[in-house]
Amino acid sequence: MYQLNNTVISPIVFIELMNGEIHIMLVPVRCFTCGNLVAHKYAEYTARVKAGEDPALVMDSLNIKRYCCRRMLISSVETVYQVIPYYEALRKRMSEIQSEVE
Numbered sequence: 102m103y104q105l106n107n108t109v110i111s112p113i114v115f116i117e118l119m120n121g122e123i124h125i126m127l128v129p130v131r132c133f134t135c136g137n138l139v140a141h142k143y144a145e146y147t148a149r150v151k152a153g154e155d156p157a158l159v160m161d162s163l164n165i166k167r168y169c170c171r172r173m174l175i176s177s178v179e180t181v182y183q184v185i186p187y188y189e190a191l192r193k194r195m196s197e198i199q200s201e202v203e
Contacts (some may be wrong), residue, residue, distance in 0.1 A: 115171035128177055146174050 130140045142163045149159045160171050 122162060129173055132167070132170045132173050135167060138169070139165070139170055139173045145179070170182050 117185075123172060128140045128143045131137060132139055142165065146159055146165075150156050160166075160174065165171055165174065165176070
């Protein structure tokens with residue numbers, strides 16, 4: 102695990118502090134197609150793109166040449182926030198069931 106500015110990075114989880122809010126992003130460790138490691142380059146890629154650099158040039162400088170690996174960085178979305186409500190609803194329902202049983 103290492104830190105870059107207000108960002109804590111592990112190979113799988115990308116945690117960023119923006120405007121006082123914590124943003125969690127699950128980053129694929131490897132490219133799904135060719136198996137190259139891509140997670141360790143995600144933080145630098147996003148920081149440089151947010152700074153205004155061209156994404157294609159940033160990927161070239163990070164030595165991400167294959168289209169499949171480029172896809173991994175471009176298409177990563179914050180799915181954690183989409184999944185959490187389902188786990189909260191499941192936990193609530195399980196506690197309701199448990200209280201009914203008792």
